[in-house]
Amino acid sequence: MTCMDEDHYAQGLAFCPEDIHIYASGLIISDSPFTDVSIAIKATIENGILKGRRGKGSIYVYPAGNVGNGLVNNPYTVSINGIGVNGTVPSFATPSATVLTSALAEGSTLESKLMSTTSCRRWRNCTAFCGLSPATAITAAITTFALQNNAALTYRDVFHIIVQASEHEHLGSESSNFKTNAAGKRFHSVFGFGQLNAEKVGSLAFNWTLVDRLVAITQTLSDRHAECKNNKCSIKVHVACTETSACVRFLEQVLVTVTLTTTSMENCRLYIESPGGTRSVLFDRGQSNEGTVNNFELRSVHFWDEPSIGDWTINFEIESQVAETLTLSVSSMTWYGTGKKAPVPNPPEPIKNQKGEFSFGAFAAILYPIIVFCGTACFLYCGIKRGW
Secondary structure, rough: OOOOOOOHHHHHHHHOOOOOOEOOOOOOOOOOOOEOHHHHHHHHHHHHHHHHHHHHEEEEEEEEOOEEEEEOOOOOEEEEEEOOHOOOOOOOOOOOEEEEEEEEEOOOOOOOOOOOEEEOOOOOEEEEOOOOHHHHHHHHHHHHHHHHOOOOHHHHHHHHHHHHHHHHOOOOOHHHHOOOOOOEEEEOOOOOOOOOOOOHHHHHHHHOOOOOEEEEEEEEEEEEEEEEEEOOOOOEEOOOOOOOOOOEEEEEEEEEEEEEEOOHHHHHHEEEEEOOOEEEEEEOOOOOOOOOOEEEEEEOOOOOOOOEEEEEEEEEEEEOOOOOEEHHHHHHHHEEEEEEEOOOOOOOOOOOOOOOOOOOOHHHHHHHHHHHHHHHHHHHHHHHHOOO
């Protein structure tokens, strides 16, 4: 983070959470991949989700930036990307599995190449404004339509509306590069679920039914190590749904904490496969030249509305004609969405006899030794105090 230290940034995020509903910043925290944010920033965002907007959750909007951007590898933030002229991928937008939606980044319309702002220079308009900063501002502005039309929306309702209001059909040749997940949702490696439609955001919010409470399941895998052969490492993680466990039936996002080592990270790809066969690339070839990624949490929204039940596979592979050294270990994996929480244990029922009636005899048989023990203890204590 170059323009300010992280403590000051956290203080800014904590300013007036009851009155400020949307926090948006075009700032990318680092030009380097796999850069996490401080505990203070994470804690401030979590607190905003719990207490902001009087308990409905503040909305945080950030550009995706480089792979491993700590601000968007966070289940509580809206990650966005920029759309170029005629729906192309601009040079400054990189693939990211964190991206929910995208907005114009090079022109004021899909066909134009220029965008204007009144804050570029003092007393002058700027007509060469482009990048992820305007895309972030546009997304935040469109999000206000949802909150204006329905003040009861939680932060997760806003996430769902953004997904449903994102479109891909008019993005030119890139429309064909959208893939379909196992729940029928169309997603793109750069644009997320597509370009955010402002009119649709407002209309969806107006008649919106609030989503069910969040269910999150975490599997702690104790740094499970992958089996590696033929320049590929894979780990399988099974999710089951039982009567006594929590269960995510409709996913919103998945987070996985990984440790990776290789001699040639720039030729590597890390991706997750869901039980339904959807493949989400967490980072691709050419996105990083790090030698080691140590215990880093990465996020994907590509499995939106899929069930969590079944076998998940985390794959780490390298493109090389010769055998390379690479390792993959996973310390945890978390699934967020709607479903059922783990049931609360029922209180013990009264002791009954074989006919199903309350049995005083059985109850007395349990109570008698307790009474005898307590009485004996009292007798001995009183004897000691009185010098018997």
